[in-house]
Amino acid sequence: MTEPVAKLIDVKKYYKLRGETVKALDGVTLTISPSSFMAVAGPSGSGKSTLLNLVGALDTPTSGEVIVNGENLAHLSGTEQAMMRRDHIGLIFQSYNLIPVLTSLENVEYVMLLQGVERAERKERSLALIKEVGLSGMEDRRPSELSGGQQQRVAIARALVSRPSLVLADEPTANVDSKTGGALLDTMAELNERHGTTFIFSTHEKMVMDRASRVVRLRDGRVEADEAG
Amino acid sequence: MTIIKMAWRNLWRNPKRTAITGSAIAIGLATMIFYLGWMGGMTLHLVHTMTSSQLGYAQIHADGYLSSREPELTIKKPADILERLKSRKGVIGAAPRIYGDGLLAIGDRSTNVTCIGYEEAQEKLVSGWSENLTSGGLPAGEREILVGVDLAEKLEIEVGSKVVLTIADIYTGDLNYILVKIAGILATNNPVIDKQAALMGLSPLQKALGIGDDIHEVALSLDVSPTDLEGIKWIIAPFNTAKTTAKPWQELVPVVANMVKLQSIYMGITLVIVFTLIAFGIVNTLSMSLLERMKEFGVLRALGTTPLRLAALVICEGAWLGVVGSSLGLFLGLIVHFILSKTGITMGNAEAMGVTFRSPIYPILDPTGIAVVTALFITLTPLVSLIVAKKAEKVDPIKALRHE
Numbered sequence: 001m002t003e004p005v006a007k008l009i010d011v012k013k014y015y016k017l018r019g020e021t022v023k024a025l026d027g028v029t030l031t032i033s034p035s036s037f038m039a040v041a042g043p044s045g046s047g048k049s050t051l052l053n054l055v056g057a058l059d060t061p062t063s064g065e066v067i068v069n070g071e072n073l074a075h076l077s078g079t080e081q082a083m084m085r086r087d088h089i090g091l092i093f094q095s096y097n098l099i100p101v102l103t104s105l106e107n108v109e110y111v112m113l114l115q116g117v118e119r120a121e122r123k124e125r126s127l128a129l130i131k132e133v134g135l136s137g138m139e140d141r142r143p144s145e146l147s148g149g150q151q152q153r154v155a156i157a158r159a160l161v162s163r164p165s166l167v168l169a170d171e172p173t174a175n176v177d178s179k180t181g182g183a184l185l186d187t188m189a190e191l192n193e194r195h196g197t198t199f200i201f202s203t204h205e206k207m208v209m210d211r212a213s214r215v216v217r218l219r220d221g222r223v224e225a226d227e228a229g
Numbered sequence: 230m231t232i233i234k235m236a237w238r239n240l241w242r243n244p245k246r247t248a249i250t251g252s253a254i255a256i257g258l259a260t261m262i263f264y265l266g267w268m269g270g271m272t273l274h275l276v277h278t279m280t281s282s283q284l285g286y287a288q289i290h291a292d293g294y295l296s297s298r299e300p301e302l303t304i305k306k307p308a309d310i311l312e313r314l315k316s317r318k319g320v321i322g323a324a325p326r327i328y329g330d331g332l333l334a335i336g337d338r339s340t341n342v343t344c345i346g347y348e349e350a351q352e353k354l355v356s357g358w359s360e361n362l363t364s365g366g367l368p369a370g371e372r373e374i375l376v377g378v379d380l381a382e383k384l385e386i387e388v389g390s391k392v393v394l395t396i397a398d399i400y401t402g403d404l405n406y407i408l409v410k411i412a413g414i415l416a417t418n419n420p421v422i423d424k425q426a427a428l429m430g431l432s433p434l435q436k437a438l439g440i441g442d443d444i445h446e447v448a449l450s451l452d453v454s455p456t457d458l459e460g461i462k463w464i465i466a467p468f469n470t471a472k473t474t475a476k477p478w479q480e481l482v483p484v485v486a487n488m489v490k491l492q493s494i495y496m497g498i499t500l501v502i503v504f505t506l507i508a509f510g511i512v513n514t515l516s517m518s519l520l521e522r523m524k525e526f527g528v529l530r531a532l533g534t535t536p537l538r539l540a541a542l543v544i545c546e547g548a549w550l551g552v553v554g555s556s557l558g559l560f561l562g563l564i565v566h567f568i569l570s571k572t573g574i575t576m577g578n579a580e581a582m583g584v585t586f587r588s589p590i591y592p593i594l595d596p597t598g599i600a601v602v603t604a605l606f607i608t609l610t611p612l613v614s615l616i617v618a619k620k621a622e623k624v625d626p627i628k629a630l631r632h633e
C-alpha cells in the first residue's frame with residue numbers, strides 16, 4: 001500500500017472562549033491517500049476550516065498528531081513549517097487572496113521565487129499552468145482587473161505551480177456563482193487527474209460534494225460520515 | 230519579481246501617505262544641507278574676516294608681550310626678522326606694528342584711543358585695512374592718521390579735521406602732543422578698530438613712544454587655508470626663538486577656534502533632532518501600511534514566506550521610502566544652496582565673536598558633509614523600519630488571515 005499524503009490521529013483542537021471550551025475538532029482520525037479528490041463537508045461551525053488549517057501546517061492541534069508527507073508537524077519549527085507549506089502544500093482560499101501588487105504571472109511565480117527556482121523555469125512553468133487553468137492572455141493583469149472566477153483560477157495555478165503533494169482549498173467556490181464554481185471544479189478535477197495532486201476542499205454545497213471521490217462529513221468537530229462519492 | 234520590486238510597488242499603494250512621509254524626509258535632508266552650507270559660510274566668513282584683519286594668520290611678539298601687553302616688551306632690531314620672514318616660503322605678507330595708548334582731542338571733546346603704528350606696504354597684504362576706507366585716503370605724511378568709523382562719529386570729526394593726539398613716552402612719561410589731520414575713515418568688520426583705533430605710520434608713533442625702531446608685533450598673511458592649523462604652524466616654526474614667540478591665530482583667539490570646532494557638534498545634535506522627528510513619521514507610515522495589509526501578510530506567510538523574508542519586505546519598503554525622500558531632499562537642498570549662493574544670506578548686521586556680518590553670507594558647498602548626511606538619511610530609514618519589521622516577523626498566519 002502507498003504512503004498516505006496526510007494522516008490525522010485523534011486530533012483535537014479546543015479553543016477557550018470566555019471560560020468556555022469550544023471543541024472545534026474533537027478527536028478526528030483520517031488517512032488521506034495520494035491522488036484523492038476529497039471533500040470535507042458539514043454545517044457552519046463544524047470544524048472544516050480548522051481541519052484544513054491543521055493539515056496545512058498553519059495551526060497546531062491541542063492534542064493528537066498531524067502527519068503530512070511523512071513528517072509530524074509538531075516536530076517542525078516555525079520556519080520548517082513555512083518550508084513545508086512552500087514545498088509540499090498548495091493553498092486556495094475562499095476569497096482568492098491574490099497579492100494585489102503582483103500580476104497574474106507574478107502571483108503564480110511567487111512561491112517558486114521563494115523556492116529559488118530559476119527565472120526562465122519560473123516563467124515557463126507559470127505560463128503553462130496559466131494556460132491549463134484557461135487564463136492565457138491575462139498574464140499581465142493585476143487581480144483588480146480580473147473577475148472573481150478568474151482570480152480563483154490564478155489562485156489554483158498559484159497553488160499547483162510548486163508541484164505540491166497536497167492542495168487545500170477552503171470553500172473555493174463559495175464566492176462565485178454555481179456555473180463558475182462548476183467550471184473551477186472541472187479545472188481542479190482535471191489537474192487532479194493529470195498531475196495526481198491530492199485535493200482536499202471544504203464545502204457545504206451539494207453540487208461540490210457530488211464531484212468528490214470521497215466525502216468526509218463533520219459535525220461538532222467529529223467525523224460523522226466518511227463515504228466514497 | 231524580486232522582493233525589492235514588490236516593496237517598490239507596495240510603496241505606491243497609498244501614494245498620498247508615501248508622498249507626505251517622503252516629503253518630510255526630503256525637507257529634513259534639504260534643511261540639513263542648507264544648514265551645512267550656511268554654517269560653513271558663517272565659519273568661513275568669520276575665519277576669513279578674522280585672519281584678513283588685525284589678527285592675520287599668525288603673529289610674532291617678544292616673549293611675554295602677549296600675556297602682559299607691557300609696552301617695553303618690544304621686538305628689537307626688527308629689520309632682521311622681517312627680512313627673514315619675507316624670504317620664508319609660504320609667507321605672503323609680514324606687517325610690523327606698534328601699539329600705544331593715546332588721547333585724541335578736538336575742541337572740548339576727547340577720548341582714549343589705541344594708537345597703531347603700521348606700514349602700509351606690508352599691512353595691505355595682511356589686514357587690508359586700507360581697502361576699508363569709507364572716506365578720505367591713506368596718510369600722506371607723518372602728521373596724518375586714519376580713525377575708525379565709530380570713533381569719528383563719536384568725536385564728530387571728518388576727513389580733514391585737525392585733532393590733537395597726546396602720547397606718553399613709555400620710558401620717561403613725557404607727554405608728546407602732536408597735531409594731526411584726519412586723512413581717512415575706516416570701517417572694518419572689527420569693532421576694536423572701528424571704535425577706538427588711530428592708525429598712523431610706524432616712525433611717528435615710535436618717536437612719540439620713545440622706543441627707537443622697535444616694534445611690538447608682526448602679523449602674517451600665509452599661503453595656506455586659514456583652517457589649516459598644521460600648515461600655519463609649520464611656516465611659523467622657525468620664529469619661535471628664545472626672544473620671540475610665533476603663534477597661529479587659533480592659539481591667539483582660542484574661543485573662535487573652539488567655536489568652529491563646536492559647529493560640527495551642533496550639526497550632529499540638529500541631525501539627531503531632525504531625524505528623530507522624521508523617524509516617527511516613517512514608523513507611523515510603515516505601521517499603518519502593515520495594519521492595512523495584515524491579511525495579505527497572512528497570505529504571504531501561508532504561502533510559505535519565512536518570517537525573516539516578510540521582515541525584509543518591510544525593511545525594503547522603508548529603504549525605498551528613504552531613497553525616494555533622500556533623493557528629493559538632496560535635489561531640493563542643492564537647489565536652495567545654489568540659489569542662496571547667488572543671492573547670499575543677509576544677516577542684518579548681527580555680531581558674533583567680535584565680527585560683524587555686514588555683508589551677506591554665502592553658503593559653502595561641502596560635498597563630503599552633504600554625502601555623509603545623505604548617506605545617513607538613506608541608511609537610517611531602513612534601520613528605523615526594523616521596528617515595524619519586527620512586528621511583521623511576528624505575524625501569525627491564522628490570525629492575519631482572519632483580518633479584514
Ligand SMILES: Nc1ncnc2c1ncn2[C@@H]1O[C@H](COP(=O)(O)OP(=O)(O)OP(=O)(O)O)[C@@H](O)[C@H]1O
Pocket residue numbers: 015016017022023024042043044045046047048049050051
Ligand atoms: N480562533 C478561534 N477562537 C475561538 N473559537 C474558534 C476559533 N476558530 C474557530 N473557532 C470555533 O471553532 C468552531 C469550528 O470553526 P471552523 O471555522 O473550523 O468551522 P467551519 O466548519 O469552517 O465553519 P464555516 O462553514 O462557517 O466556515 C466554531 O465553533 C468556531 O466558532
Ligand SMILES: [Mg+2]
Pocket residue numbers: 048049050170
Ligand atoms: Mg470555514
